[in-house]
Amino acid sequence: MNETVRLLQAHHSSRKYKTDPISAEVLDAIIECARRAPTSTNSHEISLVIVRNADNRARIAEIAGGQPWIAQAPVFIAVVVDLYKTGLGVEKAGAEQVFQRSLEGIMAAVSDAGIAMATLMTAARAFGLGTVPIGGIRRDPQAMIDLLELPRNTFPVDGVVLGYVAEESPQKPRMPIESYRHEEKYHSEALKPAIDAYDQTLEAFWQKIGRTDGLSWSANMAQHYGTISRLIKSVAQKQGFTIEV
Ligand SMILES: Cc1cc2nc3c(=O)[nH]c(=O)nc-3n(C[C@H](O)[C@H](O)[C@H](O)COP(=O)(O)O)c2cc1C
Numbered sequence: 001m002n003e004t005v006r007l008l009q010a011h012h013s014s015r016k017y018k019t020d021p022i023s024a025e026v027l028d029a030i031i032e033c034a035r036r037a038p039t040s041t042n043s044h045e046i047s048l049v050i051v052r053n054a055d056n057r058a059r060i061a062e063i064a065g066g067q068p069w070i071a072q073a074p075v076f077i078a079v080v081v082d083l084y085k086t087g088l089g090v091e092k093a094g095a096e097q098v099f100q101r102s103l104e105g106i107m108a109a110v111s112d113a114g115i116a117m118a119t120l121m122t123a124a125r126a127f128g129l130g131t132v133p134i135g136g137i138r139r140d141p142q143a144m145i146d147l148l149e150l151p152r153n154t155f156p157v158d159g160v161v162l163g164y165v166a167e168e169s170p171q172k173p174r175m176p177i178e179s180y181r182h183e184e185k186y187h188s189e190a191l192k193p194a195i196d197a198y199d200q201t202l203e204a205f206w207q208k209i210g211r212t213d214g215l216s217w218s219a220n221m222a223q224h225y226g227t228i229s230r231l232i233k234s235v236a237q238k239q240g241f242t243i244e245v
Helices: 003-009 024-035 054-063 068-072 083-092 103-126 141-148 188-208 217-225 231-239
Strands: 046-051 075-082 130-134 154-163
Touching: 003 103, 024 046, 024 103, 046 054, 046 103, 054 068, 054 075, 054 141, 068 154, 075 083, 075 103, 075 141, 103 130, 103 154, 141 154, 141 231, 154 231, 188 217
Parallel strands: none
Antiparallel strands: 046 075, 075 154, 130 154
């Protein structure tokens, strides 16, 4: 099989790392891959903050709600939506940036952040590194903003952990393809059977790997999508992001 396809289809998050450093050459190449990724309207509205300092990684592990892999692995990259940068361009051209005050602006910027994340992870894995995306930094975005000294109109959306893997994790099963791939139109009738099947598959997977705290997909969704953190809204507003349009 084509090596890139094999790499993508073998994706799994890794949460046990060696402390071995990543060479500057490898890290530079990974970052260059993400810098070459597309951005909406060539906005360049993403910036990365590379965190290697052990104390700072330990702090981020704490901010993310106690995620030891952030402290263990040698590199954490914060993916920052950067409408400060674009604002400087708008200002230079004699106008006032309003994009950060729109749903369109937030959707475009978060899409670009996702592309940067995926590119960083794929490039890292091509170098034999393990990765795990980290949205947990949004548990306390103000602490991340303070730590990284982020200016107005920026937001630390996600991060990614990079390191050499100490212990491989098994690949997590996915929901049946019918819930994901829709031909010509959306097939809502495919969802409930797919969800039932996946709830069973995931419960069997947790049993197989000996995880006693593993939830079915539905229960996991109820836990995470049944509540909303209000903190993110107030911090985002303070940074300059609102949805007025
Ligand atoms: C945007 C995003 C944020 C995530 N945040 C975290 C996180 O904070 N901590 C973590 O351990 N995993 C995090 N994950 C990893 C998911 O839990 C993981 O991708 C999912 O369970 C599927 O497992 P897999 O990646 O091993 O296939 C995140 C994934 C994404 C895409």
